[in-house]
Ligand SMILES: Nc1ncnc2c1ncn2[C@@H]1O[C@H](COP(=O)(O)OP(=O)(O)O)[C@@H](O)[C@H]1O
C-alpha cells in the first residue's frame with residue numbers, strides 16, 4: 001500500500017439512500033462508524049446517531065422531500081462535520097400529499113430540538129433549486145472551539 | 146408521506162469511503178443492508194458481504210488505487226447489482242510504491258476467485274481515465290435468469 | 291434494525307408491553323399499532339418495558355406520548371421501565387421525564403400504576 | 405469491526421490462539437503479528453480457534469496460509485477449530501480444507517497435532 005496516498009486521504013464518507021424510513025438505520029451506522037474513528041465516547045457516538053436519524057426522519061416526514069437523502073460525514077482534527085442533504089424542493093409539495101397535523105408537527109419539533117441539544121453547531125442551507133442541507137458539527141470534548 | 150413518490154424510488158444505495166482498510170466494514174454493511182431488503186437468505190447475505198469486502202480489499206492492495214472507493218448497490222426485482230468503483234488510474238502507480246510478491250499475488254487471486262464463486266455474474270470495466278469498475282450480480286435463488 | 295413487541299397481561303386490569311430492539315422512524319408504526327390495539331380494547335393502564343430497547347428517536351417518543359394522551363382521556367396511565375442511560379438521557383433532555391413515570395424495574399412500574 | 409487475539413499455552417509444546425471477531429483486511433495484520441511472534445519464538449505446533457470468528461476474508465486466509473507455510477518449514481503444523489458454517493464453506497470452496505486440519509472442537513484439534 002502506498003502510505004503517502006493513504007495518509008493524505010481525508011476521512012470523508014458519503015452515503016446516498018432512498019428517502020424512506022427503512023434506510024435511516026444505515027445512515028445512522030455510517031455516521032457512527034466515522035464518529036468511532038474519531039474516538040468519540042460511546043455516549044457521544046449515540047448522540048451523533050440520534051442527530052443523524054432525526055435529520056433523516058425530518059426529511060422523510062416533510063412533504064415534497066426528494067427521492068434520496070445524502071449524508072456526508074467529514075472527520076476533522078477535532079470535530080465531526082455532518083451534512084444531511086435533501087434534494088426535494090420545499091414549497092413545491094406534490095398535489096394530494098399529506099400535511100402534518102398539530103401532533104405530528106410537535107413530534108417533528110422534538111426531533112429538531114434533539115438535534116440542537118445533541119450537536120454543538122447546527123445550521124440550515126436552503127437552496128430553492130437544489131434542496132436543503134442540514135449542517136451539524138460535534139466537537140471532540142475538551143478541545144477548544 | 147407521499148406514497149406515490151415512495152414507491153417509485155428505486156432501492157439504490159451509494160457509499161463512498163476512503164480507500165483504506167478501516168472503511169471496508171462499512172461497505173460490507175451497506176451491501177448487507179440492501180441484500181437484506183431483497184430478502185436474500187442469511188447465507189446469501191454473507192456471500193454478498195464477502196464479495197464486496199474482497200472487491201474493496203483488491204482495490205486497497207492494488208498499487209495506484211484512487212483515494213476513494215465508491216460502492217453502488219441496486220436492488221432489482223430479482224437480483225442485487227453491485228458496482229465497486231476505484232477512481233485510480235492503473236498502470237500509473239506512484240514512484241516507489243510497493244509491488245506484490247508472489248505470495249501476496251496468490252492471496253489476491255484467492256479474493257478474485259471468491260468473488261467469482263459467490264456471485265452469479267462478475268465483470269470488469271476499465272476506463273483509463275476514470276478508473277476501474279467491478280460489476281457483480283447476485284440473483285435471488287429460484288428466479289430464472 | 292428491528293423491533294420486537296410482546297404484550298402480556300398482568301394482575302389488576304393492567305398490561306405490560308415488552309419492546310426490544312430499536313424504536314425509530316421505521317419501526318415505530320409497529321409499536322403504535324400494538325399500543326393502539328390495546329387501548330382500543332379498553333386497556334388504560336399500561337407498563338411499557340424499554341429495558342431491551344437500545345435506541346429510541348423522536349418518532350418513538352411520539353408514539354409513547356400519543357399512547358399516554360389517549361389513556362389519560364380515560365383516567366389511565368403509562369409507566370415506563372427504563373435502565374439504559376442513553377435513553378434516560380433522551381427523556382431527560384426532552385422534559386418527558388415530567389409526563390411519564392419512569393422506573394428502574396417492572397415491579398416498581400407496576401406498583402406505581404394508579 | 406474488530407478482532408480479539410488471545411494466546412494460551414497448552415500441554416506438549418503446543419499453543420492455542422483464540423480469535424474472536426472479524427478477520428478482514430483491517431484486522432488481519434493483528435492476527436499476523438500474533439501468529440508471527442509465536443513462530444519467531446520457536447512455536448511450530450499451533451491450534452487456531454476460530455469458533456468465535458464471525459467473518460474471514462482472503463487476507464485472513466492469507467495470514468493462516470502464511471503461518472502454516474512457516475511452521476511446515478520446521479516440521480510443524482496448524483490445526484483450526486471451526487464450527488461456523490459460512491466460514492467452513494469458505495475453506496471448502498477455496499480448497500484450503502485440503503491443506504489445513506479443520507476440527508469441530510479444540511480437543512480434537514489438539515489431539516490431531518503431530
Ligand atoms: N406530542 C408531543 N411532542 C413533543 N413533546 C411533547 C408532546 N407532548 C408533550 N410533550 C412535551 O411533554 C411536556 C409536557 O407536555 P404536555 O403533555 O402537553 O403537558 P402540559 O400540557 O402540562 O405542558 C412538555 O415538555 C412538552 O414539550
Ligand SMILES: Nc1ncnc2c1ncn2[C@@H]1O[C@H](COP(=O)(O)OP(=O)(O)O)[C@@H](O)[C@H]1O
Pocket residue numbers: 248251252255466469498499500502503
Ligand atoms: N498463498 C496461497 N494463496 C491462496 N491459495 C493458496 C495459497 N497457498 C496454498 N493455496 C491453496 O491451497 C491449496 C494447496 O496449495 P499448496 O499449499 O501450495 O499445496 P500444493 O503445493 O500441494 O498445491 C491449493 O488449493 C492452493 O490454491
